Amino acid sequence: MVNRIFFILTIIGVPISVIGSYLHWNEVVLFIIYCITIIALAGIIGRATESLAILAGPRIGGLLNATFGNAVELIISLFALQAGLVEVVLASLTGSVIGNLLLVGGLSFFTGGLKYKRQNFNVYDARHNSGLLIFAIVLAFVIPEIFSMDMNLDRTMTLSIGVSIILMILYLAALFFKLVTHRGVYAKEQEKKEEEHEEAEWSKGKATLILLLATVAVAYISEHLVHTFETVGQKFGWSDLFIGIIVVAIVGNAAEHASAVVMAYKNKIGVSVEIAIGSSLQVAMFVSPLLVISSLFMNYQMPLVFSFPELIAMITSVFLTVSITGDGDTNWFEGLTLLCAYFIMAIGFYLL
Template sequence: MSSESTPLLNGNGSHSHSDATFFQRVKTLIAAEEEPSWTQSYRFFIFGSYLNLFLLFVPLSVIAHKLNWDAALRFSFSFIAIIPLAKLLGEATEQMSAKLGQTLAGLLNASFGNAVEIIVGIAALLQGELRIVQTSMLGSILSNLLLVLGCSFLAAGFKFKESNFQVTAAQASSSLMTLACITLVIPAAYHSTILANMASDGAKNKLPLLFNTEPVDIDQSGLLVISRGTALLLLGVYVAYLCFQLKTHSYLFETEEPVAEAPRMSVVAAGVALLATTVVTSFCADYLVASIEETAERYSIPKPFIGLILLPIVANAAEHVTSVWMAMKGQMELTIGICVGSSIQIATFVVPLLVIVGWIAGHELSLFFANFEVNLFSFVLDGKSNYMEGLMLITLYLVIALAFWVT
């Protein structure tokens, strides 16, 4: 056997041929036999799901925005249009991952796993909707950990009396999630300390801060330094977590996955589809964010409710369906991976990324969340689940939604 083919068959990943192996793998993927044609690829991509019927709302969203229709129509059309686009982003990513191997597939999923959240977040950030950015990111985490996980546990509970999953990997993920939550508490603690000091100074001058009716002007420089420094550190931790998950301790995350189906799209066609869908999604996200302010004012919908509840639901709709479906098939490790993995990506990758993008673009986005929001984080995994745990998680999510409707 020639030396050129050896690296492709070398299971121990010889370091001396690592570069050759990578380029040979890419070349092999592109030139693979029986790879779907472009026609077959895009026929599957466009007509492979009934959910794609909602793509009709993409041109409606554009028309409504250009003709300046009622804010509710602009918001609704863009809102619905993003649902199938999120599904297509996930489908294109999955089709590319199917033939890239574990490491490359893991990196691809890490990059595009929350593409909709990133696109919506950047669109809101560039339009100065910092509150929407913060609440939508927090809402995405809570949606995955409470609503999606709860629905998955509840759905699995209808078929199985009790479901089990790999607790070691779940605990490792939980630890990282706890770290991310703590980093959100620190800016809030700093903010509370500043307020306490200002209240103390006000008392000395017989002007108690609690009775002031004017807005309190707090220096944001300290919060920005803490937030931007924390964002850089979290990104470093996220890279280390990817190495932990994909390389050094990958055995902790091994699951008994169902037999993989043959790819329905070629790698190149899936890549082109991924880029095109990302561009279309960015326009719909921009239209959606642009209509939030007017919709909230005209129809008396609290903006925090829109950011915390509505946007995460539409951004994660396809992901939610997949998680529940896997739970009903008894694939709880995959369900936990979808819910917890997505939350970790948002907390340690997407949120820090948006803070840095805001830093570059001149928008003062910080990691300061109101104390009420920080205290909402709840995450407990013991390796077992049943329908009652799912019901409790869903109930907690609904209570949070109700609280933000009246906050």
């Protein structure tokens, strides 16, 4: 049902987006059309990537999922960065981290918990991901923030590039650890059986073509979406911080959000946890460093330095998530706790 809705929205939304951009429709109307269309396209990209991942095998498939998991948000951020909206980009990265951990995780735990009293997931994966989250958010993001206080922009950028390279190296090492050297070592028997019976929705050629076309469409619409931010912000009284943390983050990850909740309702809570925490790790250890390095080739450089409220929001999100997921067991109340934390932060960022 959801896939059919995404397909219909894509077929209608892409032509309307192109026509609207050429005829210069009202920017607020275009903003809404662009957001809905990008959400639908993100769903299509997710289905194509999943099919390729199953067909290519677990190792290459894992790499594909890691690469395209946040493709939509990465594309939007690159265009925003090119337009000089550095604050929006940093805010969207913050929004992705707290959105995936608190909103996606919270909705998944709450929805699954309403149907099942208890839901269990692989505690070893949870502990592994918890360590990476603490490293990436608490250590790698805090160091540039603190040290940059006594540095000029050039030294801050040098520090940011160094941290970014280390983050990407560790991220690739984490993929190698999970997909090659320790693949299946900590998996439960039920997880192994489910993996063996997976079937691809689309053929390799069809999935590749759809992925290519959807990515091109997202790139085109994202470029025009970025130019509507100023008008929309003035119209609704939204700051760049709020647009990045709430709007861009939710639009860029909407398809993953829906998938995680559906998986939790089907009692596949392990998949939901992997989506929520795995996506946060992708943003922190791959997308963020990639944007820092990409900014070197643009007119506006982006150091890996977040504002104090952004940093506090991410750190508290990490520790709350680690505390709740550390036992490999969850319920609806824990999900509600995560959701309440997200709404408290959303109110705070709106009022800034």
